[in-house]
Amino acid sequence: MTTYPKTSRLMNRGTDFLGCDYAILCGAMSWVSERNLVSAISNAGGFGVIACGAMTPELLDTEITETKKLTGKPFGVNLITMHPQLFELIEVCKKHEVTHIVLAGGIPPKGSVEAIKGESGDDAKVICFAPTLALAKKLLRSGADALVIEGMEAGGHIGPVSTSVLAQEILPELAADHLVFVAGGIGKGQAIAGYLEMGAAGVQLGTRFACATESIAHPDFKKAFFRASARDAIASVQVDPRLPVIPVRALKNKGTEAFTAKQIEVAGSLDREEVAMAEAQLQIEHYWAGALRRAVIDGDVEGGSLMAGQSVGMVKQEEPVADIIQTLMAESEEALTRR
Template sequence: MTTYPKTEALMRRGTEFLGCEAAILCGAMSWVSERNLVSAISNAGGFGVIACGAMTPDLLDAEIAATKALTDRPFGVNLITMHPDLFDLIAVCEKHAVTHVVLAGGIPPKGSVEAIKGGANPAKVICFAPTLALAKKLLRSGADALVIEGMEAGGHIGPVSTSVLAQEMLPELSQEHVVFVAGGIGRGQAIAGYLEMGAAGVQLGTRFACASESIAHPDFKKAFFRASARDAIASVQVDPRLPVIPVRALKNRGTEEFTVKQREIAGTLDRGEIAMAEAQLQVEHYWAGALRRAVIDGDVENGSLMAGQSVGMVKSEEPVADIIAQLMNECEEALTRRKA
């Protein structure tokens, strides 16, 4: 097996935390980060993460079982904090002794972190931190590790770039805590820079979306191969009362339809037909359906083509093992040049 001594030394805290060989997590992409891609990433030495998204507890139960049948290596499960069945989903993860649970989509509700860490099969908790203040609060509340993700990422995004977040947060947090960097990472040279700044590892989504093991429709993958960085745009918030987290995706008819959908949901809020929590949940269900149309059905015009700005670096279908080896090689070469 190829070794990457400089990279492995800087990733050691991350690999020990995750239980894998390369501290490269796969971002949880609904309909894409399922049993096939997740197991392939873990089998290749990285760390796969199942995207639970809008799954019911029964569906997640089946997905975890199917993933375990394909790999005996550690993998994680990403849960959306606003999911109405969050605690049932946590119980499913505990049942299967999932080693790491990633909480995304907002501040974890009361008792959720304790439920993950305190069961019969306690798991480590990874949270997303868009600001330094929230990062410190999450760590005080029991998060075992953080992902700081910049606005270059695909899917739900914050307002600040990865490079700025890394400069602000890594010097403050990385000496005492495990911190992964995400957003806009497409090559190993960028990984080298974040590792040198103190990151324990990185998370990539877009780079893996078109892997050979990804079940995404061929037309979905072709849309990625054709795209450039500027084609991955952030959604626009229509109504300030509806705190919709922006989503980055390739521009198509579906991005325009989301603007219309927001107006519809805002109208139901105006008429008092639904509460704010339900309005936000409707937005999440919209994205789940739009993603399925693109990823599974191949409707690249009306579905959601969630992609980060690194999409311009995705040019062909490659096996997961080759992607991870390429990233590690690029990182090692960059670190070697810098040491020299």
């Protein structure tokens, strides 16, 4: 087995926390981060994360069960904080003794962190997304065991600040005493080395794994990634300021144009008081879930949503997960050795 002493030393806190060989998490990509990809990443020494997305508790129960059949290594589950059955989903994770739960999509609702940790306080570890330094500190005070800071270069739902700026703001303040993973736009091991040197405990990548051999994504979905450049992955535009829609980064196609029309439709429903704000936002989330499924599963690369980060330009071919991880680690090691 190839060793990467310099990179592993800098990842040590992250690997101890996650229980894996390499502190490389897979971003939770709905329809993509399922049993096959998640187990492959964990088996290759990284840390796979199931994307629960809009799953029902029953579906999540099945997905965790099937993932456990494919790997005996640790893996996590990503839960969306606005999911109407969040606490039931937490109970499913507890039943399966999932070791790490990632909370995404906003500030965790009251009682959710406590529910994950249990009465003992250590049933499972909680990882939260922090788009600002102030929120990062608040989440840590509220019980988060680790943070992911994700820049706007990432695919899917994004914040307004770049990864490099977030890293400069947050890592010097928090990384010495807390576990912080960096995400967004990472496609090469050289970038991993840089963030580790700044104090990151590890990194998270999504786009780089989306087209892995073990990914169930449709061949046409993968081909769209291979053809794309960084500038093709664009962020969606918010149409109505009363409908605060979190921007989504995806490859430009008819689906991105259709989302603008969907926002206008939902905003009209708000005007007519046909839906409450929470329901309106849920409609937007359901739109994305459906559009993403059409692209990933059905191969509708024109009308579906091709969520991708700006690192998509570095994805040129289908590769086994183990090869991707070894390449990233070798690149990081080479960069650290050169320094």
